[in-house]
Amino acid sequence: MSTTPTTPTGHHTRMASEIAEQPEAARRTLDHLLPERDRLRGLFADRRRVLLVARGSSDNAAIYGRYLLEVAAGVPASLAAPSVATHYRARLDLSDTVVVSVSQSGSTTEIVETQEWARSCGAATVGVTNVEGSPLAESADVPLVTQAGPEVAVPATKTYLTQLVALGVLADALGADVAGDLARVPDAVTGLLGHDVSVASEALAAADRVVVSGRGLLLGTALETALKMEETCLRPVRGYSYADLRHGPISVVSEGLLAVLVGSAHGPLAEPMADLVRDLQGRGARVLGLGGTPEFAGLCDVHLAGPDLPETVEPVASIVPAQMMIEQMALRMGLDPDNPRGLNKVTATEFAGTDS
Structure with missing residues (x-):
C-alpha cells in the first residue's frame, strides 16, 4: 500500500494524495488494458504507421509513445498538429495509419474533432482516455480507457502516468515486448513515493531561473516536468530536448540558473547527460538531477533517485519524483498546488477544450 508523500507543512493536498494513488492506478490500468492487445494488433494488421494526437500533458505522454513505438516496436510514429484538421481542414490519405488520440477527459473538443477527421481520411482510431463513455472513447475503433479514477487536483498526475501505461500497452501489442517490464512499474512507483524531495523543492523554490532538459525516451518526462512547474508554481520554465539546448539556448546559461536534468540509468543516451552536467556547471549553473x-x-x-527500470518503461515512473518536488515547491512558495491560478481540468484553446 502506498503512502501520501510528506509535505513541508504537514498539509496533505489532493495533488499529493493522487500522486500516492499511482501504484494502484497503474495496476488497474494494466489489468484492464492488456487484454486489448489482440484488438490493437488486428487494427494495425494492414497499416504501417501511427499518428498521435494530443495537447498539454497528454502531448508529453504522446512524445513517450512516439519514442517507444519507434525504438522498441519498429513502427514509424509522429505527432499530429490538430489545427491541420480543425482549422486548415486539410485532406490527407491516412489509409495506412492508426491515429491514437490522447485526452484524459475524452471530451476535449479539438481532440475529438481531430479523431473524427482522421477517420474521414481513412485512419483506424484508438482513443486513450480516463473516462468511460466519453466522446473520444465512444467514437474510437479501440478505446483504451485508463483506470486512474477521478482526478480532483487540477495538475494531472495519475491520469498522466496511466496514459503512459496505456501507450506502453499499445507499443507492446505492436511488437515492443514491454509487458513484463510494465508489470514492474507499480512497485517501482511505490518505492519512489518514500523518497525525501525537500532539498530539491527548496532549490527550485529559491531559483531565479529554471530550465529543464531530457533526451530520447525521457524527453516527454522533461517537458512534463517543465509544464507542471509552470502550471503549479506559476513560473516561466523552459523545457528543452538535450539537442535543442545544445544548439543555442545554452549560451544564456549563467550564474543563478538552475538546470533540472532528467537522465536515464540505461541506454545509449545515459552517458551524454553527465557531459551536460559538467558543461552547465562550467557556465555557472547549478544542476538538479532526476534519475540517471x-x-x-x-x-x-542536488539529485533525486529514479526508478530501477529498463529505459523503455523508465519514463512511466520517472515522472513521480518530479511530481512530488513540484507539489512541495508550490507549498514552499505559498501556493495551492490543487488549484493553480487561472487553470481548470479542461481549458480552452480558442473554440476547443484541451486537457491541462
Missing part, C-alpha cells in the same frame, strides 16, 4: 547513472548522480548539485 551513478556518474550523473554524483556530478549533480
Whole structure:
C-alpha cells in the first residue's frame, strides 16, 4: 500500500494524495488494458504507421509513445498538429495509419474533432482516455480507457502516468515486448513515493531561473516536468530536448540558473547527460538531477533517485519524483498546488477544450 508523500507543512493536498494513488492506478490500468492487445494488433494488421494526437500533458505522454513505438516496436510514429484538421481542414490519405488520440477527459473538443477527421481520411482510431463513455472513447475503433479514477487536483498526475501505461500497452501489442517490464512499474512507483524531495523543492523554490532538459525516451518526462512547474508554481520554465539546448539556448546559461536534468540509468543516451552536467556547471549553473547513472548522480548539485527500470518503461515512473518536488515547491512558495491560478481540468484553446 502506498503512502501520501510528506509535505513541508504537514498539509496533505489532493495533488499529493493522487500522486500516492499511482501504484494502484497503474495496476488497474494494466489489468484492464492488456487484454486489448489482440484488438490493437488486428487494427494495425494492414497499416504501417501511427499518428498521435494530443495537447498539454497528454502531448508529453504522446512524445513517450512516439519514442517507444519507434525504438522498441519498429513502427514509424509522429505527432499530429490538430489545427491541420480543425482549422486548415486539410485532406490527407491516412489509409495506412492508426491515429491514437490522447485526452484524459475524452471530451476535449479539438481532440475529438481531430479523431473524427482522421477517420474521414481513412485512419483506424484508438482513443486513450480516463473516462468511460466519453466522446473520444465512444467514437474510437479501440478505446483504451485508463483506470486512474477521478482526478480532483487540477495538475494531472495519475491520469498522466496511466496514459503512459496505456501507450506502453499499445507499443507492446505492436511488437515492443514491454509487458513484463510494465508489470514492474507499480512497485517501482511505490518505492519512489518514500523518497525525501525537500532539498530539491527548496532549490527550485529559491531559483531565479529554471530550465529543464531530457533526451530520447525521457524527453516527454522533461517537458512534463517543465509544464507542471509552470502550471503549479506559476513560473516561466523552459523545457528543452538535450539537442535543442545544445544548439543555442545554452549560451544564456549563467550564474543563478538552475538546470533540472532528467537522465536515464540505461541506454545509449545515459552517458551524454553527465557531459551536460559538467558543461552547465562550467557556465555557472547549478544542476538538479532526476534519475540517471551513478556518474550523473554524483556530478549533480542536488539529485533525486529514479526508478530501477529498463529505459523503455523508465519514463512511466520517472515522472513521480518530479511530481512530488513540484507539489512541495508550490507549498514552499505559498501556493495551492490543487488549484493553480487561472487553470481548470479542461481549458480552452480558442473554440476547443484541451486537457491541462
